[in-house]
Amino acid sequence: MTVEEGERGTGGSDFIVRVEGLSKSFGQQRAVDNVSFEVKKGEIFGFLGPNGAGKSTTINMLTTLLPLTSGRAEVCGFDVHKHPNEVRARVGVVPQDYTADEDMTGYENILLCGDLYGIPRSDSTRHANELLELVELQDAAKRKVSTFSGGMRRRLELACGLINYPSLLFLDEPTLGLDVQTRAAVWKYIERLKEDYSMTLFLTTHYLEEADSLCDRIAIIDHGHIVKIGTPEELKASVGGDVIVVGVRETEPDISADIAKLSLVTSVSKTGGEYRIKSTAGDEASPQVIDLTRAKGLHVTKISLTRPTLDEAYLELTGRTLREEETNKWAMMSQRRTMSMARS
Template identity: 45%
Template sequence: MDYSIEIDKLTKIFNGKVTAVDNVSLKIGSGQIYGLLGQNGAGKSTLIKMLTGSLTPTSGTAKIAGLDLTKDSMKIRKITGVVPQDLTTDGDLSGRENLKLIADLYGIPKKEALERIDVLLHMVDLYDVRDRHAENYSGGMRKRLELACGLMNTPEVLFLDEPTLGLDVTTRENLWKYIRSVQKEFHITIILTSHYLDEVDALANELSIIDHGKIIISGTSDELKKSLKGDIITLKVKNDDEYSKLEKFPESLEIKRMETGDVRMKVNNSDEVLPKLMKFLGENEISPEAISIRKPSLDEVFIEYTGRNINSEAGNTDYAKLMMGRR
């Protein structure tokens, strides 16, 4: 396989204390959208900043399109595009002026720059508002302008750091359309960081889960889901005694207690197992406050490998929940 990015034991320790990226090794194939999925503070931005040359690694190496991160940093800047988390475009300039500014920074000849600006403005559907000040764009339009800026130097590799952060659901999904079309039109490799499971699931051909600076698991979304080998039943039990009794349930393939105190049980087929579980609960006088059943999904993968929900505040609203009403 042809690799766009080869990372070898990359580490970043801030102030000799905070290990933001911890010994990461990863190979990313050319021409795909690769997702780096992790909670806030997991180390995604730090990894991207090292790969794009804005942070020096504490140790380790990486190659971008065959170029060495430490030796060829200038060349790497020329062949990579970055759309950072924060807005970089100037609100006092129009969309077109912002793109012109980037073209000047890259030293792109004027005629070529003007042609490319038009192509990009059409691509992100901003051509009609090209002369409007960027500060008057909506959140989604502004992000699309950022995307176009990241493409101005026709990069081989494009880094998108939390591209839809802070956007509403509809605008996020709309932006996904543009990200897909960029990858399709330009055949470039896109590295996308996100803490939105649905985003990574929808866009990435392959992904890695990053937690506390480490890569926990990598693969396609389907591979990761299949690795769960079964359905998950989560029970909110009252105490250790109930947990000990539950451990004896014969149909359970695996059972563990989460940081939240919930019990997570893996079973082959929840449809068949559930009636048996209900009988077992009754016979053993276990009365959980809630039971939820989940088929393999990317959020389940995240919980399985990190022990936590990716967005604890979001709660469990996504899941089919079976409440038992015994509060």
């Protein structure tokens, strides 16, 4: 396949990442097993999964750091195996580690990244200033990175990943170990990148509420397989939807059958003076339930609406068993180092 064909291949489609039957084996162990998914242009795509589920391996293959065992992956219109340099030139990578050189200033670090991408200094010096402004580091730009706090380092990593004007940015655990304020700031930048720069973002995180509020679509990977893929709402709905609990006086007659007839209600159960109603859209169903209960002459003593969290969906899909043996020592050490540096 020529480069032109590759370019044309996604020219008509809305996908910036296309993965088909992707697999990776390390010896006997199959880290990623026949995974297929797509990432749409301009979306924030969340890639979630327990440690050792195959997240990093997949990202490393997509960013051309690891060769594929089998399958196909196309990033920015180019096959990662056949045209790795074309892919590298078009994507930005913000690794989980703090990779900035401590002996250099923030500004010099960004320029170094620019040099690695082959961006002429005339352009990278100007762009570096823009990026430092974006991540609000312009005042600290001339300071050595060894004097930076964890949050500043993280923001610098983000700026480094953007120096090559990527159309797709990979973010591996961008908020790991950061305090609440810095996390909020990082989210703000991520959203700005999507809006102002119409960039596609591919991110992994262990903070599920973060994935819920940021991501347009989420894929959950476990044991090397994609278990579920969809919008956060779809994932939450897949574990059974909202739960409405309506309290009535215990002596009053049972109207479960009538409630069950409501179109938005999926199931009803009654224990004592409490109806437990499952619904696909709890916010719309609950007023209907109140109206019906009153119409039947019952007294509503209390009502509550619980929406499932992404945590529940995640635990439902990946199981509640604790993972202890699966992650490797290196990855764990790197994660610990990142956490401790983030808190510095």
